[in-house]
Each structure stands twice: as C-alpha cells, then as structure tokens.
Amino acid sequence: MKQKRRITIHQVADEANVSRQTVSRVINNRPDVAPETRRRVLEVIERLGYQPSAIARSLIQQRSYTIGIVTAGLKYIGPSRTLNGITKMAEEMGYGLLLKELHGFKTNNVDPLLQWFLSRQVDGIIWAVPEVGENRDWLKDQLPDLPVPLIFLTMRLQEGLSIVSVDxxxxxxxxxxxxxxxxxxxxxxxxxxxxxxxxxxxxxxxxxxxxxxxxxxxxxxxxxxxxxxxxxxxxxxxxxxxxxxxxxxxxxxxxxxxxxxxxxxxxxxxxxxxxxxxxxxxxxxxxxxxxxxxxxxQDQYRLGFTAVQTLVETIEAWQQGETDLEPKTVIIEPELSIRESTVSTNQPD
Missing domain, CATH: 3.40.50.2300 (Response regulator)
Structure with missing residues (x-):
C-alpha cells in the first residue's frame, strides 16, 4: 500500500495564504498573530492533519520536550502505577521520557545521575523515589545548582521544594x-x-x-x-x-x-x-x-498524572524567564473503598 505523504509547513502556509513564519508563530502560540489569521491557520492545520516535527520544534524553542524520571524500581506496584500515569500525561502534553532507576534508596551520591539527565538536555525532572532515611536531604543540597525544575513525589512537605504527594x-x-x-x-x-x-x-x-x-x-x-x-x-x-x-x-x-x-x-x-x-x-x-x-x-496513576502537569506548568514558566516561582505543593486525598473484609456479609458456599 502506498504510504501517505507527510504534510509540510509549506503546504499549510500555502493553504492558509500566509508565510511559513506565521505558521510557526501560531504553532508556538506566539502573541504577535492576528486572531483571524490564527483561526485560519489552525483550521488548515486540523483539516490537513499537519503534525509539526518534534525535532524542528525543539530547535526553534531551544527545548528538548523531554522529562527525566528517577524511579524506585518497577518491582514495586506503586511506582509502576505512578509511571503509567506519568507516561500517559507526558504523551498527551507532547513530551518524551528518559528513565533511570535508583537501585539504592539511601545513596547520597546523586550528582552523576543528575548530570546524566542534564547532558541529555531534559527540560525538567520528576524524582519518583520514596523518601527513605535522609535521601531527600542529600538531593535538596544540590537543587540550587540545577538549571531545570525538579518535582518530588510522595514526601514530607519542605520549604523550597515542589512536591506532589498523597496524604x-x-x-x-x-x-x-x-x-x-x-x-x-x-x-x-x-x-x-x-x-x-x-x-x-x-x-x-x-x-x-x-x-x-x-x-x-x-x-x-x-x-x-x-x-x-x-x-x-x-x-x-x-x-x-x-x-x-x-x-x-x-x-x-x-x-x-x-x-x-x-x-x-x-x-x-x-x-x-x-x-x-x-x-x-x-x-x-x-x-x-x-x-x-x-x-x-491512593490513586498512584493520578499521582503521576498530576506530577507531569505540575512540572510542565513550571517548565513553561521558566521558559518565560520566571525562574523565581514559589514552589508548588499538590496534596491528593485518598479514598476509602469499603468491602467485605470490614463489613459483614454472607460467605460463599
């Protein structure tokens, strides 16, 4: 079967009767586009099914559209479900993931791990490792030198840290x-x-x-x-x-x-x-x-979902030069599912 040809930015520009630069400004949500022009370009993009190249987008915006994830290991049910939520929301928001597993929860040498992510130009990091012993305190000491935002999952509230956690x-x-x-x-x-x-x-x-x-x-x-x-x-x-x-x-x-x-x-x-x-x-x-x-x-899927939303909001703010934002804290309330292990009912035959 003949493969369908990819729609280009030039075709969108021709169809909308605008320049290629105008299409680019619409794609990147720039404010210097007239409302009617923006509407017309977006209509053409949708009608033609145009999908901007992720590589081109990252070059234009000087962003990788990649999030670094540090996980506790997928042998635990909780981290696996959290990662499912992270993956789903990252995909919806147009981000890829780089994953690293921290094998020792109590390691105090996380600098090589952070440098690995930075060398791959991630836009932000989600630290999805349980708080065990003093492992968060060691990492906290290195945060002032990080050039990208970092979100912690499931830890005690601390001043100066962005945290998404279940209560x-x-x-x-x-x-x-x-x-x-x-x-x-x-x-x-x-x-x-x-x-x-x-x-x-x-x-x-x-x-x-x-x-x-x-x-x-x-x-x-x-x-x-x-x-x-x-x-x-x-x-x-x-x-x-x-x-x-x-x-x-x-x-x-x-x-x-x-x-x-x-x-x-x-x-x-x-x-x-x-x-x-x-x-x-x-x-x-x-x-x-x-x-x-x-x-x-405790809905760990939602925990991962919310972490990506919170991190991307922070990344967007940093891209606008707002690097002195107040850290964000999001606390998710759990729900009790009541079943027969606490409420009397007839046993099966």
Whole structure:
C-alpha cells in the first residue's frame, strides 16, 4: 500500500495564504498573530492533519520536550502505577521520557545521575523515589545548582521544594476511623518499613485516630513488614502473638493485607466478625480476594498524572524567564473503598 505523504509547513502556509513564519508563530502560540489569521491557520492545520516535527520544534524553542524520571524500581506496584500515569500525561502534553532507576534508596551520591539527565538536555525532572532515611536531604543540597525544575513525589512537605504527594496520614486515619465505626476496639497495625516516610505517616494516622478515641495503642499493638506478602505473613504472626485480643488490623499496604487474609482464613479466623482488615493502595487484586479487601485507594496513576502537569506548568514558566516561582505543593486525598473484609456479609458456599 502506498504510504501517505507527510504534510509540510509549506503546504499549510500555502493553504492558509500566509508565510511559513506565521505558521510557526501560531504553532508556538506566539502573541504577535492576528486572531483571524490564527483561526485560519489552525483550521488548515486540523483539516490537513499537519503534525509539526518534534525535532524542528525543539530547535526553534531551544527545548528538548523531554522529562527525566528517577524511579524506585518497577518491582514495586506503586511506582509502576505512578509511571503509567506519568507516561500517559507526558504523551498527551507532547513530551518524551528518559528513565533511570535508583537501585539504592539511601545513596547520597546523586550528582552523576543528575548530570546524566542534564547532558541529555531534559527540560525538567520528576524524582519518583520514596523518601527513605535522609535521601531527600542529600538531593535538596544540590537543587540550587540545577538549571531545570525538579518535582518530588510522595514526601514530607519542605520549604523550597515542589512536591506532589498523597496524604498518607489522612489515609491511616480514615482506615482506623472506619474500623472504629464498625465497633472494633482492639485495632492493631502492620506497618511498612519505618525508615520510609510513607509508612511512618500511615502509622501516625492509625495512632492518632486511636488516641482521639481513647483506645489502646501500645507497642504490642503493632508490627513491621517490608511491603512484601512474605513479610506480611511473618509480621501478622508476630502481631497475633503479642496482641491476642486484636479484633481488627490496619495493614500498611495491600500486598501485606492480602497475605493477612490468607493466613486468617487458614487459621479459621472469621473475617470480618473476628478480625476486620483494611489495606492501603487500592491495587486491582484487592477486589478479587475473598473476602474482598477494604482498602485506602491512593490513586498512584493520578499521582503521576498530576506530577507531569505540575512540572510542565513550571517548565513553561521558566521558559518565560520566571525562574523565581514559589514552589508548588499538590496534596491528593485518598479514598476509602469499603468491602467485605470490614463489613459483614454472607460467605460463599
């Protein structure tokens, strides 16, 4: 089949009866074009299906239309879903991606990584690595020397940093308050690794909700996993041993929570009558276990989506010379998906 010929800027100019320079100004949204001329050029562009060359556009505007992404690794469900959102929005906004995986969360030598991105002339960077230990503080020291904007994902709010994050503390409170509303009085917590800021925030939400309700929240009421299903099994066994009166548990992520459901069923514990269970993440699998898992849905796809929007807005401002903008903070509120792991229903035959 004969390949369709690519429409050129010259054809658009001829059809709209304007110069090639005028078409270029319309494409780049320059203000020095009469409204009627702009309307006519845009109509021709749409009718002919003209697509400006990304290479030509970057040369004209001295931009690469490329975003650098530093990720925690795709073995984790959360970062994978966040990257899906980043990819979708970047494509919609006309940006390509350069991806680097940070294998050690606690590394304090990120300069080679930043220089790698800068050597490839990225327009901005999204730092999608969990806040573990002091890894954000090391990076923060290098920000004043960066010639491009950088957005952090999922970290504590800090002055001078642009951050897009889920409210993990609120999610922990929501989960615990829901269990209290179900009449549960001995609510344990199986946390993620507590050197992760997200895990600490979720635990604090659990702790504060219990204290506000004048309920028990001693050391014996919690145990710690590392986000994996296997660690969830071990930490749940530990929690059962040290907190035998537990009638509900808020688990720091869905992967560990699903292993808690499995162990509880194996041990003959009736869910939710004898043990109600809430997870955190909202992964698709959480709806397909029995009983389906009540979970705090943090919408990591939306997190990635919003990060790109926020970064591109900043890039556009920098292109106009506004490099002294106030850092942007966007906090996404999670939602509680209530299912049968906390609300009584008939078990299947």
């Amino acid at each position: 993990n503390y609120l999610g922990g409170r929501m989960a615990t308050e829901h269990l209290i509303e179900q009449g549960k009085r001995n609510i344990g917590h199986l946390s993620g690794p507590l050197d992760w800021w997200e895990a600490r925030q979720r635990k604090k939400g659990w702790l504060d909700a219990l204290r506000d309700a004048d309920m028990e929240a001693g050391d014996e009421c919690s145990s710690e996993g590392n986000w994996s299903s296997r660690s969830g099994e071990k930490a749940f066994r530990q929690l059962l041993g040290q907190y035998p009166n537990m009638d509900a548990v808020f688990v720091g992520n869905d992967q560990m929570a699903l292993s808690v459901i499995q162990i509880a069923c194996q041990d003959g514990i009736k869910i939710p009558d004898e043990l109600a269970i809430v997870g955190f993440d909202g992964i698709p699998d959480s709806a397909y276990y029995w009983p389906p898992l009540t979970t705090v849905n």
